[in-house]
Structures are given as structure tokens and as C-alpha cells.
Amino acid sequence: MAYDYRKDYIAYQREQKKKNAKHSVCLFFAFLLGFVYLVFLLYITYVNTTLSATIEESVGAAIGLVIGQALIWPHMVSTLLAVIFSGFAFARKSRAFAMTGAVFYTLALVFHPEYFMFVILEALLCFIGFIRTP
Numbered sequence: 001m002a003y004d005y006r007k008d009y010i011a012y013q014r015e016q017k018k019k020n021a022k023h024s025v026c027l028f029f030a031f032l033l034g035f036v037y038l039v040f041l042l043y044i045t046y047v048n049t050t051l052s053a054t055i056e057e058s059v060g061a062a063i064g065l066v067i068g069q070a071l072i073w074p075h076m077v078s079t080l081l082a083v084i085f086s087g088f089a090f091a092r093k094s095r096a097f098a099m100t101g102a103v104f105y106t107l108a109l110v111f112h113p114e115y116f117m118f119v120i121l122e123a124l125l126c127f128i129g130f131i132r133t134p
Helices: 005-020 025-047 051-057 059-092 095-111 113-132
Strands: none
Touching: 025 059, 025 095, 025 113, 059 095, 059 113, 095 113
């Protein structure tokens, strides 16, 4: 049997198409908005708290603050992973990273639905970036 060069040629064409593809603007904005939101989330969770003042005033308030910070951790971690993967997707022009970032943004939405307005746009942009990336 003869060697089928068509498979190699098709793989070569796919590789050239991916190499010549432009970076996705949607993935860039998803990364940028996600990074800004993550900095904002870290600021309002840890920097803008009055933990030291509440410890002096009442222990109950401090316990409530620690519980509140523990409840937001899954949202924060999934947002961090989504930002990392959307950045990789933009830099590497990778569909797999774009889909992973979109899934993590969706998980962040599920973990803390009260903050849906901060992650819904990034999730949609990652899904669009996944669709449009070759």
C-alpha cells in the first residue's frame, strides 16, 4: 500500500492556518476585564476590610468577616483560573484554553451568583473567542 500524503498535507494546512491567524480581540478583552475584576475582588475582600478594627470591637464581627471571606474563595479561585486560561488562550491562539477559561468564568458565576454582572461578559467573550479561534 502506498503512503497517504493527504493527511500530512491537511495537518500542514491546519498548522499554517493557525500560525497565520490573528489574536482574538474577544479573548484579549476577556483577559483584561477578568484581570481588572480579580484585582477589584482581592481589594474589596482583603484590603478594604476592617478586620483589625473588628477584632478589637467584637469577636462575633470578626468571625462573620472570616466566614464571608471563606465563602467567596471558590468564586475567587475560579476567577483566577479563568483569567490565567483566557490569557493563555490569547497568547497561544488556543481553542482549548479559551473553552477552559469560559468554563471557569461560568463556574465563578455559579459559585457566587450575586456577582454575575462582573463575570458574565468575560464568559461570553471567552465563548465567542472559542468559536472564532481557528
